[in-house]
Amino acid sequence: MNKRHVLAVILLCIGSFQAFSQNLLIKGGWVFDTESKSFQKNSGIYIEDGIFGEGEGASDWEVLNLSDADYVLPGLIDLHAHYRVSYDNKAYDDTVAMPKIFLANGITSTFPAGEIEPEKMWGLQEAIDANERPGPRILHSGPYYGTAAPDWNSDFTEQQIRDRVDYWAKRGALGFKAKGITKEHLAILIDQAHKHNLTVTGHLDSGFRNSVNPQDAIKMGIDRIEHFLGGDLLVATTSAYNSLKDLDPADPRLEEIIQLYIKNGVYFDATLGTYGAIGLVDSPIFEDWAFENQYFTPFAGNVIKNVKPSSFNELCALIYPVKQGVLKRYYDAGGLITVGTDRPLLLDNYLGGGIGGFFIHREMAAMVEIGIPAADVLYFATQQNAEAFKISDRTGSISPGKWGDVMIIKGNPLEDINRTRSVHTVVKAGKVFDSKTLLEAAKVKLGPEN
């Protein structure tokens, strides 16, 4: 055996030791079955080498004993999970506090929906994977496609867009997000992304000022849509925000756009709650139960203290009930729904109650409030989000072969969806995290230092 072989054997031993130490058996409590959308008595959840298994040969495994009050769900997936912090015309991705806050809240997979600093986000992922830092999985989006990207050029040629897709796909992006894109560029993005079998979602608009109405994007083959359903009710003579406030959710013409989604199997992420929060809607859903101000750096806290309500807050207050009605109608018709929070930290107009991570509990509660059953909402935030992102072979349910990711809460969330806020333990790839410890480490760390 030469020196290189000895080293290889040592490395193999270390590797298997680490894998062995990850083996975990979760006993007791109740577990969410995504097929029946109900909780069953937990007969034992086995996680071997970070992956759910059948528990064959399980002995000397780490055991997590739960009580009858504990409810286990697949780790949540946030499909619109910004790490972005903006203030004073500056923007960056926060890799210090946000990863801990997401994970502490039971979110084990995040799609950043347009990264400001993709290279930094890759570095974060590497540190998380190496267990140097706690955080959720990052389902990389790479940079935005459209004017939301700082390096975007409206004169990009077809080849330049195809090259940009190829480059980020090669780096490991798992999906793309368009924002501020033209019809021509969007068609190229969708075509090239699909060659890599990756999905595309879009923050689109009404068609106003060279923007794209979602109904045109659906005809191009887009996979998911954020915020606005689209259709002819969003008129191209004004922005989507402006026409949305006057939309009647009972308008018969809405049926056509809903059916277009259903026919094409396109998913809609309403990002409902964020409109209620920005609109300062008075509801227990938007209560600051986690005392979120304690997470801000003194500098960020100071910026927030001086924020005054703006006309955008008033506009969102008008939009919120419209979005509630539209989403309920879409759900009743059988439309496919995904769950994403859309809470970039916009310090200059931040008015409380809304750090991403904590916000997923508000988003789910906002859906239940309009009459979507909690069982469906929990299914959307797990299995359906995984299907929409084409990763349901890897996550979304507690099934053998998938990533060993769960969140554990107190009390049955089917009786009260607000119980998802009580998440106390999160398991990612078989590694156990205590939510309180994660949150403690994130305090006074969110936002710029100066």
Ligand SMILES: [Zn+2]
């Ligand atoms: Zn967004």
